[in-house]
Amino acid sequence: MLKVRNLDVHYGDFQALWDISIEVGKGKVVSIIGANGSGKSTLLNTIAGLLKPSHGVIEFRGESIHKLGPHEMVARGISLVPEGRRLFPSLTVFENLIIGSYAPRSRKKRDLALGKVYELFPILKERASQMSDTLSGGEQQMLAIARALMSDPSLILFDEISLGLAPLIIKNIYQTVREINQQGITVVLVEQDVKRSLKAANMAYIILEGKVVLQGEPSTLSEKTVREAYFGL
Amino acid sequence: MKILQQSRWILLPVVVAALITLPLWGPSYWVLFILLCSLYLAMAQMWNLLVGYSGLISLGQQCFIGLGGYTLAVLSVYYGIPIWLSILIGGVISVLFALIISVPIFRMRGVYFAIGTWIVAEALTICFASWDYVRHGMGLFVKPAYELSLNQIYYAALAMGIGSVILVYILLRSKLGLGLMAMRDDEGASETLGVEIFRSKLFCFLIGAFVTGLAAGVFYLYQIFIQPYTAFSITWMVRLLFIVVIGGIGTIEGPIIGSIIFVLLQQVFAEYIHVGLLLLGSVAIIVMLVAPKGIMGTIQEKLGFEILSPRRK
């Protein structure tokens, strides 16, 4: 469904990603794992269109998308839950949700999407008229995920969704990710937490200093190889 | 290009020598031309120091221009104080004023700072226009200036122009300058050096006020007549902006090129001031769209050399 080929991404003179190639099959869960600063967020942001690659190709359903702006991704069914959530503090919970359906394609299905999202995260319905920055960390993460779902995506990119959350809440969030995937939505997970993301994934890529150093199905990767790749040993 | 760069220490003195001897071999309209260029250059260098290197977007340099000019007029006409001393005092008064307003103004950041400086200038306009002592809106004539020859004023202006370039050159290579450039490249990181930054910026602001006040004094020797609506007018900022932007913000050579182009255009459009201003505005916009670094900035970027400016990334 999503193919990244020979991707190079620069921040000015600094090269963050080197010749990255990744494949995400339809309906699968793909984990991209790496330490802080390894380039995982850069990769997701480039796929989502916030950054432009200096070299390489990104294809989604056969179409080249790496030159498009982020607002054009939603129309194609790609949604990003960004690092740090990036909720809109001037908007209420409800407004944050419906702004997720801003794109014309998603707007028609808005009420349906809202219903599904409230089913998935009942707490959001309760807090619908509260300002989004009054929510707890876990609730904010739920809102961010829900907001991304409102655009009716076929591919969701999750950027470090467990950051700063308590273990029990992380467990719930991962359960939700599983449920989302079960509904047929393709998932790409970017994480620092090796164990969880391996457990959730069909396919894993380990990134170190902007390069893919290891890839494979989690069942075939031993903990030792993963650890070595992660730390560059 | 390399040859150009390496021979600059030969070319520059030659150019300076030519300028110093200009009244001996050049026609008087060239003398006038360089006179005006030098004065605008001095003011522009100061503004460039503020905007391009210190990150202080001032829209109020005209405060010091007006103060410098009025000090010259008041002291030399009312009290018979010698012209050159009056101009010097004008510079001092500009610095003192800068010091006073820096107290409130330096608490404002970025765009608020710009607005603040502009409002102060507008306030000064009203104050001077309502002040009997300076004959309010009717203005003053700097009568003692009639006794000066064009060449005398020329040398004063040239000294200001060349002096400002040398001043900025030295400043930027000093410890202060390096600190400024580090700050400009990453204000966040250098904020940990808090007080240093504040002092550096303040110092640049005060120096800018002083030199601008001096240059304004010399300018009004040439202009002779001063009144509040033009002395404190935002139009000064339009001129300085054009000069620095066209030439290249954050380069030392930029204002040199910019002031030459500006005075040329000013002569061309002498009869059609408003068309000229219209052109200035349009060119400034086009430059921002097409080559935001100005002429020198773009040249420096593409060809990778500089004549006077320190390496600016």
Place this chain on the structure above:
Amino acid sequence: MQDLLQPIMNGILLGGLYAIIGIGLSMIFGIVKLVNLAHGDLMILASYLSLVFMMLLGVPPLVTFVFAVPAMFFIGFVLQAYLINRVLGKGMEPPLILAFGLSIITQNCLLLVFTPDARSLISSLSVTTIQVAGFLNIPVIYLIDFLIGLVVISVLHQFLQKTYMGRAIRAASDDEGAAQLMGINTKNIYAYAMGIAMITAAIAGVLVGMTFTFYPHTGPQYLTIAFGVVIIGGLGSMIGTFLGGIILGLAQLLGGYFLGPGLQLLSGYVILLIVLTVRPQGIFGRVT
């Protein structure tokens, strides 16, 4: 004491007009993150447009709203879409310089086309006054200014709170990147926001033309008023902007009353500088 009531009343009423002048600047500053130095000049452009429509069509000034408003929306939209959007994100100086250039161009174009003569949008409304409580003379036009100010601010508030585009605008001003991730074409939104700001400038321009005389170079004077409103009232708050207008109006008229009409503007400037120093985010603004 009774004497004071006149300047106080006038100050409050004019404050409504000042609020309309300021809200356009506030919108652009808050949403597009640009200080539109040309705002005052664009407003005066609207005054001149209104003059032209009056001369061409022989209609009273208030009717010129019908023409001035769409014209200014179009101008604002195009300016944003083709000029301003191009320099956003290139640093702090280019947008400011662009706006400054626009200001110069507008002023000098108006000077060339309309000459420096004083103009005014004259109608019977400009000169009639109502007598209240036996001693207060309220110019009808001031009352109209205030009421329209109230209407404009309320309508804008509703627009931003209740409509999809209004929410998109608020989202884009919170976080441009995240808004784009929602499928919002932020460059497009900015163009609409500028267009709306220019609508307020159009309304302000017509009202200003009816209330005062204007020249091609009076733009910057109103820019400082707009600044005053924004800075005193704070960004991002409609009520703040409205109150900012009233406070500025009061400061000016009371200053003029106590210090003399020549220093009316000065009083406004002084208040503005004080607020900038002491509380730059304004009374209702959020601390950024």
